[in-house]
Amino acid sequence: MEAPVPQKKSKLTLYIIIALFAGIILGFVLNKNYLREENEVLENLDTKIAQLKIEIHHSADSAVYKKTEQEIKKANNERNEILAIRERKVEPFSVLADVFLRLIKMIVAPLVFSTLVVGVAKLGDIKSVGRIGGKTLLWFISASLLSLLLGMLLVNLFEPGIAMHLPTPDVSEDIGLSHVGFSLRSFLFHIFPSSVIESMARNEILQIVVFSLFFGVATAAIGQQGQIVVKALDAVSHVILKVTGYVMQLAPVAVFGAMAAVVAKQGLGILKTYSIFIGEFYFGLLLLWICLCIAAYMVIGKRVVALVKRVKEPILLAFSTSTSEAAFPKTMEELQKFGCKDKIVSFVLPLGYSFNLDGSMMYMTFASLFIAQSYGIDLPFTTQITMLLVLMLTSKGIAGVPRASLVVIAGTLASFNIPEAGLALLLGIDPLLDMGRSATNVMGNSIATAVVSKWENALDEEQPNPR
Numbered sequence: 001m002e003a004p005v006p007q008k009k010s011k012l013t014l015y016i017i018i019a020l021f022a023g024i025i026l027g028f029v030l031n032k033n034y035l036r037e038e039n040e041v042l043e044n045l046d047t048k049i050a051q052l053k054i055e056i057h058h059s060a061d062s063a064v065y066k067k068t069e070q071e072i073k074k075a076n077n078e079r080n081e082i083l084a085i086r087e088r089k090v091e092p093f094s095v096l097a098d099v100f101l102r103l104i105k106m107i108v109a110p111l112v113f114s115t116l117v118v119g120v121a122k123l124g125d126i127k128s129v130g131r132i133g134g135k136t137l138l139w140f141i142s143a144s145l146l147s148l149l150l151g152m153l154l155v156n157l158f159e160p161g162i163a164m165h166l167p168t169p170d171v172s173e174d175i176g177l178s179h180v181g182f183s184l185r186s187f188l189f190h191i192f193p194s195s196v197i198e199s200m201a202r203n204e205i206l207q208i209v210v211f212s213l214f215f216g217v218a219t220a221a222i223g224q225q226g227q228i229v230v231k232a233l234d235a236v237s238h239v240i241l242k243v244t245g246y247v248m249q250l251a252p253v254a255v256f257g258a259m260a261a262v263v264a265k266q267g268l269g270i271l272k273t274y275s276i277f278i279g280e281f282y283f284g285l286l287l288l289w290i291c292l293c294i295a296a297y298m299v300i301g302k303r304v305v306a307l308v309k310r311v312k313e314p315i316l317l318a319f320s321t322s323t324s325e326a327a328f329p330k331t332m333e334e335l336q337k338f339g340c341k342d343k344i345v346s347f348v349l350p351l352g353y354s355f356n357l358d359g360s361m362m363y364m365t366f367a368s369l370f371i372a373q374s375y376g377i378d379l380p381f382t383t384q385i386t387m388l389l390v391l392m393l394t395s396k397g398i399a400g401v402p403r404a405s406l407v408v409i410a411g412t413l414a415s416f417n418i419p420e421a422g423l424a425l426l427l428g429i430d431p432l433l434d435m436g437r438s439a440t441n442v443m444g445n446s447i448a449t450a451v452v453s454k455w456e457n458a459l460d461e462e463q464p465n466p467r
Contacts, residue, residue, distance in 0.1 A: 012248065012249075012252070013313045015251075016313070018252070019255040019259075019320075020255050020320050023256040023260040023263070026260045026263075027259060027263025027264040028263055028264075028267070030260065030263075030264035031265070031267040031268075034089065034264070035089060038085055039265075039267065042082050045075055045079045049072060049075050049076065052072045052075065056068040087265075090261045090265060093256075093257040094257060094258070095257070096253050096254055096256065096257025097254045097257045100250050100251065100253070100321070101254070101326060103247045104329070105203050105325065107240055108203060108328055109200040109201075109203055109208055111240045111241070111329055111332070112212065112350045113200070113208055114233040114236045115237045115332065115342075116208075116209060116212035116347060117219060118216070118346055119345070119346025120213060120216025120347060121220045121230045122220075122230070122343040123216075123220070123343060129213070129347075132348075132456060133347075135452055136347070136448070137355070139356075139452060140356040140448065143356055143358050146292075147358040147359070147361035147444075148388045149388070150287060151284060151363070151364070151369075152369065152384055152388060154283075154287075154366065155365065155369040155370055155373070156369070156384075159373055160276060161371065161373025161374035162373050190206065190207075191207065191210060192210055193207035193208075193210065196208070206354035209350050209351055209354055212350070241332075244329035244330070247329075254326075255321065258321055258322070262431050262432075266429075274429045277429070278429060278432060281366055282436055284366065285359060285436050285440050288440060289440065292444060292447050293447070295447075296447045296450065300459065303459075303462075306338070307450050308443075310338045310462070311334050311335070311442065311446045313330060314327035314330040314334060314442050314446075315439045318438040319435045319436070319439040321438075322431055322434040322438055324353070324359075324441035324445075327438075327442045328349070332346075335449050338450065339453075339460040339461055339463070340459060340460075341453060341456075341460070344449065344453045348449045352444070352445035352449070356448055357441045359439065359444070360405045360441060362440070363433060364408060364409055365388060365391060370425075370426075371413065371419070371423065371425065371426075372418050374422055374425060375418070379416070383416065390412055405434075406430060410423060
């Protein structure tokens with residue numbers, strides 16, 4: 001019998017790390033040379049706008065107030081023009097990441113639909129779906145509350161916004177983000193699709209999940225005829241995972257382009273300016289990782305270490321591209337190799353991308369209370385708990401894409417009479433913060449899938465890496 005041909009171990013993780021550092025180095029060079037003039041003009045304009053806002057805040061003369069207001073508007077227009085020029089200059093690099101993300105989004109909707117329908121149909125009946133769904137939601141709600149509470153406790157402990165001492169801005173000031181206020185009608189409409197085709201076109205993961213649950217339960221209910229559908233969609237999911245393998249070969253190029261563009265625009269100096277806030281937030285994420293791993297250890301034991309090692313590649317991908325959505329197909333593949341049954345992975349992971357974004361949850365309380373502190377707004381403990389619960393509801397179904405958290409925060413701030421213009425404080429460093437929370441989202445969903453698999457006695461031995 002002929003010996004099997006040994007397979008080479010994937011070096012994709014190594015290539016992504018190399019691309020990450022290469023992008024940072026190139027971005028630094030571009031920031032100091034290619035974009036030096038634009039960055040200097042932007043720095044001067046930011047200083048000028050800040051001074052004018054202080055003047056207008058202390059001005060009692062209506063004529064001076066009006067003149068200063070016009071100067072601020074003119075400076076903002078000039079600033080937007082420079083930003084557009086800078087964006088065009090880094091476009092060759094950012095387009096690399098954009099193309100990769102579009103290819104990933106092309107895969108996500110059909111992958112979620114096919115795998116979730118197969119997963120639900122394999123569970124057999126509505127009772128199994130309800131049992132596993134109940135366990136999954138129990139973990140998701142617990143993890144979300146832990147993330148929100150931890151963020152609230154840390155921001156009250158560190159008080160990163162106290163040193164800002166900002167004047168309250170004009171309520172009409174616009175920061176360019178849409179609002180997502182909470183209402184029962186909009187919340188329910190966001191869950192239940194009017195057209196599954198439209199939901200897939202817009203990559204509305206939560207709506208696709210709802211349709212897939214109905215479709216999967218109905219497929220299981222019709223018996224033998226449903227097996228034809230299950231086999232067809234199972235084949236489709238394997239084809240899409242193969243396509244994912246092709247797309248993932250572009251990941252290092254996308255990471256290189258994304259990092260080069262971010263560092264070229266922001267520079268490394270922004271790390272110094274906001275170093276305390278960034279450090280405290282990443283310390284909070286580290287604590288959250290430790291808490292999640294301890295909770296997972298209580299269920300799956302020492303295998304939690306192997307789980308973290310197994311999903312390091314999807315975590316790194318989410319970190320470098322600032323979107324957990326980019327890591328979805330690879331996370332699904334690695335969890336199955338870890339030993340999670342495909343029917344559990346297909347059920348829990350898509351739900352997690354709508355209900356269990358732990359990193360984004362922590363950021364929402366961290367950012368909201370930071371902005372309140374920056375304006376000297378004292379929020380009683382009961383108000384903070386209310387805000388936490390509102391964020392818990394409004395965040396469900398949030399897209400796993402860059403800046404999605406900011407949109408939810410903007411609506412929540414308005415509900416509590418906190419100036420949403422304060423989000424401008426975080427826009428500059430949001431790409432750096434988004435990297436950490438996206439990686440945490442992937443970590444949280446991986447742990448949730450492994451835990452539910454263990455609860456369902458559906459966690460097998462880990463598949464060894466090919467050598």
